[in-house]
Each structure stands twice: as structure tokens, then as C-alpha cells.
Amino acid sequence: MKIPLLAFNDKGIYCQQADVYLDPWRPVKNAIITHGHSDHARWGHQNYITHHTNIPIIRHRLGEINVTGKEWGETFVINNVKFSLHPAGHIIGSSQIRVEHKGEVWVFTGDYKIEDDGISTPYETVKCHTFITECTFGLPAFNWTPQAEVITDINNWWAENKAEGKTSILFGYSLGKAQRLLKYLDTDIGKIYTHGAIENMTNVLRPLVDFPKTELITRETKKEELLGNIVLAPPSAHGSVWIRKMTPFVTGAASGWMAFRGARRRRAIDKGFVLSDHCDWYSLLDSIKATGAEKVICTHGYTDIFSKYLRELGYDARTEKTQYEGEAAEMEKEEKDVEIDQNQTSIISEN
Amino acid sequence: MILCVLINIIRKESNSIRMKNFAQLIKALDSSNKTNVKVDALTTYFKNASPEDKVWTIAILSHRRPPRPVNTTLLRIWANELANIPLWLFEESYHIVGDLAETIALIIPATKEHSDKSLTEYLQEIIALKKKSDAEKKEYLHENWLALNYYERFVFTKLITGSLRIGVSQKLMTRALSKAEEVDEDALAYKLMGNWDPNTITFQELILDEKSSDYLSKPYPFYLAYPIEGEVYNLGNPEDWSIEHKWDGIRSQTIIRENELYVWSRGEELVTDKYPEFQSFVGLIPNGTVIDAEILAFPEGEIGTFNDLQTRIGRKTISASLLEKVPVILKAYDILEWEGQDIRNLPYSERRLLLEQLYDSLKDKTSHFQLSERVLLHSWEDVTAERMRAREMKSEGLMLKRNNSPYLVGRKKGDWWKWKIEPLVIDAVLTYAMRGHGRRSNLFTDYTFALWQTNDNGERELVTFAKAYSGLTDAEFRRVDDFIKKNTLERFGPVRSVTPQLVFEIGFEGIALSKRHKSGVATRFPRILRWRHDKKIEEANSIEDLKNMIS
Numbered sequence: 044m045k046i047p048l049l050a051f052n053d054k055g056i057y058c059q060q061a062d063v064y065l066d067p068w069r070p071v072k073n074a075i076i077t078h079g080h081s082d083h084a085r086w087g088h089q090n091y092i093t094h095h096t097n098i099p100i101i102r103h104r105l106g107e108i109n110v111t112g113k114e115w116g117e118t119f120v121i122n123n124v125k126f127s128l129h130p131a132g133h134i135i136g137s138s139q140i141r142v143e144h145k146g147e148v149w150v151f152t153g154d155y156k157i158e159d160d161g162i163s164t165p166y167e168t169v170k171c172h173t174f175i176t177e178c179t180f181g182l183p184a185f186n187w188t189p190q191a192e193v194i195t196d197i198n199n200w201w202a203e204n205k206a207e208g209k210t211s212i213l214f215g216y217s218l219g220k221a222q223r224l225l226k227y228l229d230t231d232i233g234k235i236y237t238h239g240a241i242e243n244m245t246n247v248l249r250p251l252v253d254f255p256k257t258e259l260i261t262r263e264t265k266k267e268e269l270l271g272n273i274v275l276a277p278p279s280a281h282g283s284v285w286i287r288k289m290t291p292f293v294t295g296a297a298s299g300w301m302a303f304r305g306a307r308r309r310r311a312i313d314k315g316f317v318l319s320d321h322c323d324w325y326s327l328l329d330s331i332k333a334t335g336a337e338k339v340i341c342t343h344g345y346t347d348i349f350s351k352y353l354r355e356l357g358y359d360a361r362t363e364k365t366q367y368e369g370e371a372a373e374m375e376k377e378e379k380d381v382e383i384d385q386n387q388t389s390i391i392s393e394n
Numbered sequence: 395m396i397l398c399v400l401i402n403i404i405r406k407e408s409n410s411i412r413m414k415n416f417a418q419l420i421k422a423l424d425s426s427n428k429t430n431v432k433v434d435a436l437t438t439y440f441k442n443a444s445p446e447d448k449v450w451t452i453a454i455l456s457h458r459r460p461p462r463p464v465n466t467t468l469l470r471i472w473a474n475e476l477a478n479i480p481l482w483l484f485e486e487s488y489h490i491v492g493d494l495a496e497t498i499a500l501i502i503p504a505t506k507e508h509s510d511k512s513l514t515e516y517l518q519e520i521i522a523l524k525k526k527s528d529a530e531k532k533e534y535l536h537e538n539w540l541a542l543n544y545y546e547r548f549v550f551t552k553l554i555t556g557s558l559r560i561g562v563s564q565k566l567m568t569r570a571l572s573k574a575e576e577v578d579e580d581a582l583a584y585k586l587m588g589n590w591d592p593n594t595i596t597f598q599e600l601i602l603d604e605k606s607s608d609y610l611s612k613p614y615p616f617y618l619a620y621p622i623e624g625e626v627y628n629l630g631n632p633e634d635w636s637i638e639h640k641w642d643g644i645r646s647q648t649i650i651r652e653n654e655l656y657v658w659s660r661g662e663e664l665v666t667d668k669y670p671e672f673q674s675f676v677g678l679i680p681n682g683t684v685i686d687a688e689i690l691a692f693p694e695g696e697i698g699t700f701n702d703l704q705t706r707i708g709r710k711t712i713s714a715s716l717l718e719k720v721p722v723i724l725k726a727y728d729i730l731e732w733e734g735q736d737i738r739n740l741p742y743s744e745r746r747l748l749l750e751q752l753y754d755s756l757k758d759k760t761s762h763f764q765l766s767e768r769v770l771l772h773s774w775e776d777v778t779a780e781r782m783r784a785r786e787m788k789s790e791g792l793m794l795k796r797n798n799s800p801y802l803v804g805r806k807k808g809d810w811w812k813w814k815i816e817p818l819v820i821d822a823v824l825t826y827a828m829r830g831h832g833r834r835s836n837l838f839t840d841y842t843f844a845l846w847q848t849n850d851n852g853e854r855e856l857v858t859f860a861k862a863y864s865g866l867t868d869a870e871f872r873r874v875d876d877f878i879k880k881n882t883l884e885r886f887g888p889v890r891s892v893t894p895q896l897v898f899e900i901g902f903e904g905i906a907l908s909k910r911h912k913s914g915v916a917t918r919f920p921r922i923l924r925w926r927h928d929k930k931i932e933e934a935n936s937i938e939d940l941k942n943m944i945s
Contacts (some may be wrong), residue, residue, distance in 0.1 A: 054849040099658035182486070182487050182490060183477055183479050183483060183484075183487055183500075183501045184487045184490070184491050184497060184501055185500075186503070186504055188504070242918070280536060300836075302498070302500065303489075303491060303492075303835055303836060304424060304493070304496060304832075304835075305492055305493070305831070305832055305833050305834060305835030305836060305837075306836060307425075308424075308427075308561075308832070309833040309837070309868065311427055311836065313425060313426060313427075342697070345486075345490070347538045347885075348483065350581075351482075352479075352480070352483055355480065
């Protein structure tokens with residue numbers, strides 16, 4: 044039997060011909076990394092290959108690692124297998140990985156979105172035979188509103204909270220969502236304060252993107268100076284003592300999950316903004332069609348439902364089990380790095 | 395802030411409140427966990443809405459909705475046509491979203507439209523829709539789904555499918571209405587009870603008039619007890635209290651006025667027809683009498699279980715054989731109206747004397763009217779001992795009522811306390827899971843639990859015994875949800891079978907043999923008490939252990 048160009052094993056997505064893994068979840072020798080989120084860029088590999096804009100991100104998270112940077116579209120050959128990275132539009136530095144051997148082309152998306160968010164290099168369609176796609180929001184219930192409208196809603200919300208003399212606390216994942224929000228917050232309304240995890244990650248990215256000025260919340264920050272201003276914080280800070288000391292405040296969260304009323308109510312968040320760094324239903328279908336792929340492999344999200352629908356549409360589609368978590372991880376899980384930063388900045392002096 | 399938005403909207407549309415304002419109100423109520431914010435949003439809405447829209451808003455928030463004009467199967471099919479997806483995909487989406495109206499609102503292509511019709515106009519259309527042909531219904535729905543933005547479409551569909559459960563209790567709504575109209579809250583609660591029809595009643599008649607036209611059937615708001623807090627002897631002198639058992643049936647109000655009988659359940663449902671036994675009270679009990687009582691099953695001349703009563707609840711028509719097999723009685727607690735006078739302000743002890751006199755005059759004439767006896771006890775030790783007799787008495791525990799207490803409105807602390815017995819407990823294995831609804835949508839929070847049983851081949855197997863979906867913290871639910879997603883064995887539509895691995899302590903109030911249950915046993919109010927991280931599935935209990943609990 045012919046060995047597939049990419050196979051799924053207990054360590055990750057494996058190219059045997061090149062002895063290379065894509066986004067492996069266990070330590071391996073050679074790893075090509077799509078982007079910096081912790082379920083894709085993990086610790087412990089001997090050699091990392093990734094887009095050069097992703098290098099500062101994964102160095103920030105993983106420390107000193109042995110990493111090689113590549114340009115978009117630059118082909119690198121490992122044992123006759125041609126690899127290249129192409130923008131995935133998910134977050135800054137996020138890539139799809141194109142793999143070609145003897146005329147057969149596979150593309151692994153990692154996480155991706157079609158809409159140009161203005162800070163990530165926009166998604167590029169890559170023609171292929173087999174498309175390995177995420178489907179975090181692979182249900183017809185997910186249909187995103189254009190970014191500009193959501194941003195307007197967020198700024199209006201901030202202005203209303205300010206008018207009531209309250210602090211706005213906006214939750215977004217510390218890598219990606221937080222910077223996307225930061226880029227478009229209207230600094231005419233007030234000042235932007237940050238949680239340590241977001242401040243640190245944003246500083247890593249400042250050389251690449253022009254962001255508004257931020258103020259890190261420290262032990263010296265008085266809650267009065269926050270009133271009317273906005274605080275960007277990771278979702279895991281919700282409900283913490285760090286937040287409670289900012290009273291009076293109003294909370295908002297920006298995530299694809301906010302499309303569901305239940306998801307927002309469960310987290311006891313005052314206001315949900317539907318803003319995702321993943322594809323919605325139609326973008327998934329459109330992008331798959333545009334690749335021209337006949338075979339589709341769904342890695343994470345509503346994989347069973349989505350691949351069943353793809354089969355009805357005539358694709359040779361299947362599901363493979365991986366350890367990628369998509370936006371669920373970004374919303375639900377506690378992050379270790381966040382907790383550490385929280386300790387550093389946990390006290391807001393009262394009065 | 396929500397208030398701000400609402401005021402702005404109302405300013406812009408100063409002449410009339412439209413459907414979109416109602417949708418904004420629902421959104422505001424749905425977006426906050428804070429009672430004050432909700433009451434303020436409601437009050438502002440009531441101050442600005444037209445009288446017709448106010449009546450409809452009150453009706454909807456007290457779960458009086460027009461009869462469903464379209465069945466949900468057709469709703470699904472028609473919504474699906476607009477979304478252009480296969481029906482199975484709609485069903486999968488529905489299981490994940492956890493709410494039909496929300497699913498429909500989400501899958502239909504987005505529009506920026508909104509309608510200028512008022513809430514009342516919409517509801518009148520929905521009422522008229524019921525009599526129309528399927529083709530007309532479909533046309534109406536398609537037209538309106540596409541003419542409303544996402545949230546209005548959600549609210550519109552909710553009005554068609556069912557009540558809006560959005561975290562606003564009737565009590566909260568009543569408080570806001572009381573603020574907006576400057577009418578006493580308790581008086582308002584009484585006006586809103588019973589059988590009024592939002593399509594015919596005016597706001598004047600419902601809220602402002604002294605005595606509404608439908609007063610004959612109108613029940614009083616129920617007075618509800620809180621669970622006792624702390625030690626019982628903190629309640630002071632036991633002689634100040636009346637003690638009775640807390641019966642496990644259906645709390646009800648029985649009204650006899652102008653030779654008519656009306657029986658209301660606590661859920662404000664008129665259930666007169668379900669209990670034909672009580673018709674005999676007309677003529678026996680004088681007109682102008684209202685009794686607060688528990689409806690209990692009484693098979694073979696003894697108090698039955700809630701399970702027995704359940705055979706009577708679901709039926710549309712009650713057959714003669716069922717009447718004979720499971721007769722019911724009223725176990726009377728209190729009397730609220732006597733000789734046509736509202737006597738809720740009399741001290742409990744005086745009301746009880748009236749009730750006991752009434753009972754004495756009836757006891758030889760009907761067996762369906764019984765008294766919930768007061769137990770004469772003089773010390774808290776005796777009360778504590780009496781509580782231990784609850785299972786033997788077939789009660790849920792005790793009720794403690796202060797002798798000089800009036801009959802209040804709703805759940806109030808201080809004068810009435812319930813002191814239930816500790817639940818029965820058993821350790822069971824999680825075997826199936828379903829996604830929850832509302833704030834638990836998309837999370838696996840509805841569980842089925844199993845106990846061990848030895849089958850005919852002498853092998854131990856797990857047999858389902860109860861479902862439960864409360865008792866864990868949100869953090870625990872997330873962890874169990876994560877486990878279920880990673881340990882799914884099989885899928886049956888929305889249900890997943892799960893690798894048996896987690897053990898939970900399940901508590902329940904009562905237990906009875908049952909032919910309807912696979913385990914042969916029915917439990918009452920099963921809920922999760924705690925996650926037994928310390929137990930392996932082999933250490934969970936057996937069906938036999940459970941059956942041994944039946945007294």
C-alpha cells in the first residue's frame with residue numbers, strides 16, 4: 044500500500060518521506076509550525092520551521108528554541124518533498140503548510156479565516172489535491188458579521204459605559220484577538236489598559252504592527268483612573284480578584300462562541316461580540332471549494348457533522364483525531380502564562 | 395447602559411413602541427444577570443409602551459402565549475428551505491445550539507431589515523395564522539423571517555414556538571410594573587393570577603380596575619416557604635409554631651364560588667378537569683371558599699407516591715378505571731377565603747380553626763377532603779423526632795408555620811419554613827450524556843446514570859436508573875463535558891454513550907417500584923450531590939442496593 048504523503052499518528056501530522064511533523068503535539072525532531080497558539084506550537088521539538096513573523100511569538104512563549112524562519116511562498120525541499128508556507132489569515136504570522144511530492148499536493152491549514160483583519164497577512168487560496176482543514180465553526184449556525192460593524196459596536200459599547208462612569212473590560216485571547224481589538228479601539232473615547240499577558244504579547248508584535256498606546260495595569264494602578272477607559276484582558280481573568288477590584292465595570296467578550304446566547308450567559312458576561320479568527324460556515328465551504336481539492340480531512344471542531352456534509356456535497360471527506368482545540372481552547376481553558384502574569388499585577392490599590 | 399440604549403430608542407420613536415423595542419427589551423433582559431438592571435429596563439419599557447403592548451408583554455412574561463400556530467416540524471422544514479441545508483444538518487445544529495428559535499434565527503441568511511409593526515400586531519397575526527393553510531403559514535413565516543434582523547427574528551420565532559425564558563420571573567416583572575404604574579406589588583400579583591386572555595382584556599381591566607371581570611375563577615398568589623436556615627431551635631419558642639408534614643403531591647388552590655369549582659396548580663394552570671372527584675365539593679363547601687391544599691394520590695385508602703399521582707397528571711381524559719385505581723384527595727393546609735371574604739390577613743391559627751371546623755362539617759360527607767393535621771409538639775426535640783418519621787408518613791419532611799402569620803405573597807422568609815428530610819443517596823456511574831439547553835447549550839450537562847445488576851448469565855452489567863442535570867459547579871460541568879467529548883463510545887442523535895469511568899453521588903427524595911423504568915425503580919428529584927473522584931466504577935452501588943431503600 045502506498046504511504047500517504049501526510050499521515051496522522053500519536054505525535055502529530057507526519058510526513059514520513061521527509062521525516063517532518065506539522066504542528067506536532069508531542070516532542071519530535073523536525074516540526075513545521077503554522078502559528079503561535081499553544082495547541083499548535085508546543086514545547087520540546089529539536090528543530091522548528093515557521094514563518095519568520097511567527098518566530099518572536101513562539102520564542103516569547105517557548106523560550107530559546109532552534110528555529111528557522113521562512114518567507115511566504117518560499118519553497119524548501121527536504122528529501123525530495125517540497126514545502127512552502129502561505130498566509131492563513133488567522134493571526135499574525137499564521138501559515139498554511141503546502142506539501143508537494145511527485146506532483147501530489149497537500150495543504151494543511153492550521154487555523155484560518157478568510158476575512159482580512161488588517162493585521163494578519165490575508166488568507167491565500169492554495170490549490171491542492173488534499174486539503175486538511177480545521178472546522179471549529181463548521182455549523183450553518185455560524186455566520187459572521189463584517190469586522191468593521193463589530194468594531195463599531197465595540198466602540199459604541201465602550202462609549203456608553205464611559206457615559207455611565209464605568210470601566211469597560213473586554214476579554215480576548217492574549218495572542219491574536221487582543222491585538223485585533225487593540226488595533227481598532229477608538230482612542231478618542233479613552234485610554235486602553237492591558238493585562239500583563241496581553242501587554243507582553245503586544246510588545247512582541249509592536250515591531251510588526253502599528254498599535255495604539257497601551258497602559259499596563261500594575262500594583263500602582265488606581266481603579267479611579269480606569270473609570271471610563273477600557274481594559275483588555277484574557278478570558279481566563281474573568282471572575283478573578285484582579286477584575287473584581289475594578290468595580291464599577293461592565294464586561295464584554297469577543298469570540299465566535301458569542302454567537303450562542305447560552306455561551307455568553309454561561310460565562311456571565313454582560314455583552315458578547317461575535318468576532319472570530321476562524322472561518323464561519325460559508326467561508327469554510329467557499330475556501331474548500333476554491334482549493335480545488337477532492338479530498339478533505341477535518342482536524343478539529345464539529346468534524347463529524349462537517350465532514351458528513353462535505354461528503355454529501357461530493358467530496359471525499361473524513362475526520363482525523365488531533366489535539367488541536369481551536370477557539371474552544373482560547374475561550375475556555377486557563378492558561379499558565381496568564382496566571383503567572385496575573386500574580387505580578389494582581390493588586391490594584393483601592394481608593 | 396442598557397437603560398441608556400432603551401431610553402435612546404424610545405426617544406427616537408416617541409409615538410409608539412414597536413416590535414423592535416420589544417426585541418431590544420428582551421435582549422436587555424437576556425444580557426444581564428443583575429436584577430436591578432432588569433427591573434429598570436422593564437420599568438422604562440412599561441412606562442413607554444402602548445396599553446395593548448403592555449398587556450401582551452405581561453402575558454408573554456407570565457407564560458401566557460397564543461396557541462402555537464405552526465408545529466415545530468413544519469417550522470424546521472420551512473426555516474431550512476431559506477437556509478438551504480439538509481434537514482439532518484439543521485437537527486445537528488439544533489442539538490448544539492440548544493434552542494429551536496435561536497437555531498432558526500441563526501441559520502437564516504442575515505438581513506439588516508427591521509419591521510415597523512407593533513408587538514400587538516405581530517401577536518394578532520400569529521393568532522390569526524393558526525387557522526390559515528400551510529401554504530399561507532409558510533409564506534407568512536418566510537416573509538417575516540427575512541424582514542427582521544437576527545435578534546428580532548429570534549424573538550418573533552420564540553413568540554411562535556413558546557414562552558420566552560429569559561431569566562425574568564413573574565415576580566420581577568410584577569415589581570417593574572408596580573414601579574411603572576404605581577400600583578402595590580402584592581395587589582398586582584393578585585390581579586395577574588388566573589385565566590385572563592391578553593387578546594380580549596384591556597390594560598385598564600387587567601391592572602387598573604378594582605375588580606376584574608374574571609374574578610370568579612381567580613386564585614390568590616401562593617405563599618411559598620424557604621428551606622430552614624441553621625438550627626431549628628433558633629426559631630424561638632416551639633409553642634409559637636404549628637408543625638405539619640410536608641406532603642409530596644401537587645400544591646393547589648381550590649375555589650368554590652357561585653356553585654362553580656376551580657382547581658389551580660401552583661404553576662397557575664387550571665386543572666379542574668383532571669380531578670373530577672372534587673366536583674362533589676360544590677354544594678358541600680359553601681360558596682366563597684378558597685382552600686390551599688396538596689393534591690395527593692390515594693390508592694387503596696392510603697397516601698400514594700408522587701409516581702402514582704403522575705399517572706393522573708399527563709392524561710387528557712381520565713378513564714373510570716384510572717379513577718378507581720388512583721383516586722385523589724385534597725390534603726388541606728389553609729383557608730384563604732371564607733364567606734366571600736379574603737381572610738389572608740387573619741393569623742394562621744385563626745384561619746386553621748376555620749379550616750378545621752369546615753373539615754369537621756365535611757368529613758362524614760366526602761372522603762376526598764382531608765386535613766393536613768397539625769402535629770402537637772412542645773419541644774424542638776419532639777419536632778426533630780417527628781421529622782425522622784417523614785418517610786413512614788410518606789411526606790417530604792415538615793412545614794413550620796408561625797401561629798400568628800398572615801398568608802403572604804410568593805416566597806418570603808420568616809413565617810413559614812420547610813424542613814425536608816435528608817435525601818437518599820447512592821453512587822452511580824455516568825453512562826450517557828446529552829447537551830444542555832439555555833446557558834448550558836453546547837455543553838454536555840444532562841446525564842444518565844447506571845447501577846450494577848447481575849444478569850441471567852451471572853455477569854455484572856450497568857443498568858440505567860436515573861437522569862440528572864444539576865448539582866455540579868460550572869467548572870465541574872466543563873471538566874465532565876471535556877471527558878465526554880474525549881470518551882464518546884456511540885452517538886444516538888443528540889445522545890452519546892460514554893466510557894463508564896466517572897462515579898457520582900446521586901441524591902433523591904423518594905423511591906418506588908416502577909414498571910416504566912428499566913431498573914424497575916423510579917426515583918423522585920434525582921440530582922448530583924458530588925463527583926466521587928475517589929471511587930472506581932466497580933465501587934458504585936447496585937440496583938439491589940437501591941431496591942433495599944424502598945421502605
